[in-house]
Amino acid sequence: MSLRSKVAIVGAGEADIAPGHGLSPLGLAAQASQRAIADAGLTKDDIDGVFVASSYHAFPALSVSEYMGLQPRYMDSSNLGGCSFIAHLGHAAAAIEAGLCETALVTYGSTQRSDGGQLVSLSEKLVFEEPYGLIHPVGSFGMIAHRHMSEFGTTSEQLAQVAVSAREWAVTNPKSRFKDPLSVDDVLGSPLIATPLHKYDCCLVTDGGAAAIVTSASRARSLRRPPVYIRGVAEESNHRNILGMPDLTTTRAGVSAARALEMADVRLGDIDTAHVYDAFTISLLILLEDLGFCPKGDGGAFVADGNIAPGGSLALNPSGGGLSYLHPGMLGLYLILDAVEQLRGDAAERQLPGAAVSLVHGMGMTLAAHATAILSVDP
């Protein structure tokens, strides 16, 4: 399958999440959606497809549609965890290609911070984990980190460097509220949550609201903003719970990315900016290995050498990502917006000059689900 000259992202919007915003998860999604639709130069009546994942609503495409007064002819509430929205790009592309809808809204809203920081979840009781007091998901990522350390000699100092690099990006992001400089010693000196992971090895807990508009390439060319073409998409998964993860240090991310790159007719070396889910320092490190940015087991040395810091060999998560910009329960849609900002040339101080091709990769749950999208300024 080829997606050449088929579909594009034409609108992007974020909600205001400063403390005291007073909005509900649906309110944040609606505010972001309104902004994304306006950004595209479209109106409410143009939206005929709605794609939503949520931790708050069991039928989120219905909830968002009702709240915003939409009557879409195509709806998708599929939930793969944090990467859902990257998967939705593929679902929307397929639906648009099939003529089932023409202009799709992909959106998300969360009040995780306002709710007190607890990870809200509608998912079923985890009968093999909860009786032992495992904290989802950080306890599982502690186990993943210890296994990676055991197999490859990865150190806590190397993991800390991932958080330090993210903060170095965030200090130049005017939208980030987390701008205090962070050192490796700061990370290692922060409280242990689930060994070997410290507080600053973990993503932020914030509210969030984000939206993207996807439409056909033919329509995209007549709209307000330069289209960001969706060139390749892929999904993978191999488990649901940490107990079912066959190998704690290798994921399906590489398979997903290889298929998306092949569909896009792009090689990894052609990627200008990468936007990879960073829920924890260890999860990002493993994804960088599996995506092929460094060999398996070399992630620790790769990040310690400054490759993912500003000015490094890989322009990674220039917003500051989940570790230092925001993380409202699910990050996936913000990874897409981060790429769109770069491909539009709108990233100001954080702009990679001439950025033309971006890889967006998200994971869901404990590295269980994966979705990759290759975005490009060229159709």
Next chain:
Amino acid sequence: MYQRCGDCGAVPSYPRAICPTCWSSNLQEETSAGQGTVYSFTVQHRAGASGFESDVPYTLVLVDLDEGFRVLADLHCAVDSVGVGLEVQVYFDDAVPALPRFRPTSEVEAA
């Protein structure tokens, strides 16, 4: 107790209606000796749910049992003595329902 597939020999990590490898429903219940090796672990410094506050810090492990299946449980030993590869032995306490828990094999042998 654990399951072994009577057709392909696979050992699923928890009981199911069909074998996840070959989809056979010929799954046989067998009794594990409860001896295994720590595949990985974490020491949680925060409670995962109410009722665990007084247990902090506590150690959770993924154990590969000698029969070939994996379980998640807690490990009862000094926090700094756990590591990948530690040999452990299952035990059941008096709690209802009784949960499988682990302790180092070396401590069981010494007792």
